[in-house]
Amino acid sequence: MDGQEEKFESYLRGFQPRRPRALPFPQAAAAVWIRRLAAAAILTIATVSSIWFVSRRPGATIVAGTAKNHSGLSPAEFEPNTLSLVPLTRLALEDSARLDVTLTNASRNVLPDPRRNDNALRSLAKE
Amino acid sequence: MAEQTLSADDVRRYYDQHGPALVAYACSFVVDVAAAEDAVHQVFLKLLRGNTQVPDAPLAYLYRAVRNAALNARRNGQRDVPLETQDLCFVHRGGNREAALALQAALTEIPEEQRKVVIMRIWSGMTLEEIAATTGSPLSTVASRYRYALGKLREQLKPYRKEAL
Numbered sequence: 010m011d012g013q014e015e016k017f018e019s020y021l022r023g024f025q026p027r028r029p030r031a032l033p034f035p036q037a038a039a040a041v042w043i044r045r046l047a048a049a050a051i052l053t054i055a056t057v058s059s060i061w062f063v064s065r066r067p068g069a070t071i072v073a074g075t076a077k078n079h080s081g082l083s084p085a086e087f088e089p090n091t092l093s094l095v096p097l098t099r100l101a102l103e104d105s106a107r108l109d110v111t112l113t114n115a116s117r118n119v120l121p122d123p124r125r126n127d128n129a130l131r132s133l134a135k136e
Numbered sequence: 137m138a139e140q141t142l143s144a145d146d147v148r149r150y151y152d153q154h155g156p157a158l159v160a161y162a163c164s165f166v167v168d169v170a171a172a173e174d175a176v177h178q179v180f181l182k183l184l185r186g187n188t189q190v191p192d193a194p195l196a197y198l199y200r201a202v203r204n205a206a207l208n209a210r211r212n213g214q215r216d217v218p219l220e221t222q223d224l225c226f227v228h229r230g231g232n233r234e235a236a237l238a239l240q241a242a243l244t245e246i247p248e249e250q251r252k253v254v255i256m257r258i259w260s261g262m263t264l265e266e267i268a269a270t271t272g273s274p275l276s277t278v279a280s281r282y283r284y285a286l287g288k289l290r291e292q293l294k295p296y297r298k299e300a301l
Contacts, residue, residue: 021258023228025229027159029155086144
């Protein structure tokens, strides 16, 4: 290709064909799906974390349907954090005496212990 | 030859890269630039619907499909509008409307195969080898078509390109 041709080529490139109007590409639909997925993920995370947070609060140790099978455990093995409505109900139906013991044991862990040295009641009693 | 369905991204890429050149190509079949745009749109919309099988060389298909769409538009009674009274297919960087008009007219006067090679080379940015592969013509044929076309265009545009000489 000689210099004349190259020069004429660059002259021709000085003309720009008209750019056609935009096509309706389906990118908007894809973006909508991504946004919906992100919203669903955020909602799920928020729900799970709020449930977890509520279940971790000391005052909310009795949560319905979270334990597996506590009726087979001895009352001493009952941890307050694992107390749940279903096994407690089962225990109440099967053996009310064991239920009392279980609740008593659990109350020692959940409620303030008056025998502890730093207990407020003990301090007041001293005064 | 194997066929494929182009993804929306592929269609977009081809549209961005070759859309203007295809409009220029369609302009040589229909006088109205809006009709040329419609022809290009029609082809790409069909591709976007995803039910069109495209050969391994999509560009060859695109040029052929745009040509057919433009010829159909012309056959379907598109009225020929004098070039002076409507939008042009080309815009000159220096704003020389007469030169743009002359280029458009000159392109319609050269044989179709030569015109296609020039448009592919200059405005689609393809090499002569790529054009040969796309059109299925020997490289020597493509090269001579290109040279003939440039010669004719240079002659036609001589009065308008004093500044380029």
